[in-house]
Amino acid sequence: MSKLNLAGFTKEYVMDIPEIDDQHESFFAMLDKINDVVPDMYKPLDDDEVDDLVDVIGELREYALMHFRTEESYMQEVDYAGIGKQQKEHNRFITDVIRMEAQLMNGTSVPPIKVRNFMHDWYRDHILKLDKPFSEYYRENSK
Ligand SMILES: [Fe+2]
Ligand SMILES: [Fe+2]
Numbered sequence: 001m002s003k004l005n006l007a008g009f010t011k012e013y014v015m016d017i018p019e020i021d022d023q024h025e026s027f028f029a030m031l032d033k034i035n036d037v038v039p040d041m042y043k044p045l046d047d048d049e050v051d052d053l054v055d056v057i058g059e060l061r062e063y064a065l066m067h068f069r070t071e072e073s074y075m076q077e078v079d080y081a082g083i084g085k086q087q088k089e090h091n092r093f094i095t096d097v098i099r100m101e102a103q104l105m106n107g108t109s110v111p112p113i114k115v116r117n118f119m120h121d122w123y124r125d126h127i128l129k130l131d132k133p134f135s136e137y138y139r140e141n142s143k
Contacts, residue, residue: 015135023067034116041113078141
């Protein structure tokens with residue numbers, strides 16, 4: 001059990017597209033890895049912790065990228081008009097994560113809690129505001 005009582009995947013995120021739901025759930029579970037490599041997320045990091053954190057963030061970024069490709073292919077399948085807005089947000093997320101990785105590698109202090117909360121909150125807001133409306137459209141328009 002995490003000391004921080006971190007929120008994970010909850011029912012309100014469910015889209016009824018199993019492949020996408022599984023990926024969302026996995027991403028929230030993977031966020032706990034940040035907590036695993038940096039148990040005290042509020043104190044300054046030593047060099048080993050920075051290395052471990054950069055590795056975990058890279059893994060999360062790769063997973064997110066794979067997920068965005070999956071999701072966008074579902075959108076293409078039904079000619080979803082909202083795909084452009086989705087792609088824009090997906091790309092911005094990846095860019096923001098890369099910037100945090102670069103800051104950490106350059107020795108800039110980036111609190112792990114900030115990285116973790118950014119990723120968590122972005123996913124939550126994005127799923128509720130953009131992914132779920134897409135899933136309604138998908139249900140009505142896929143064969
Ligand atoms: Fe998504
Ligand atoms: Fe999305």
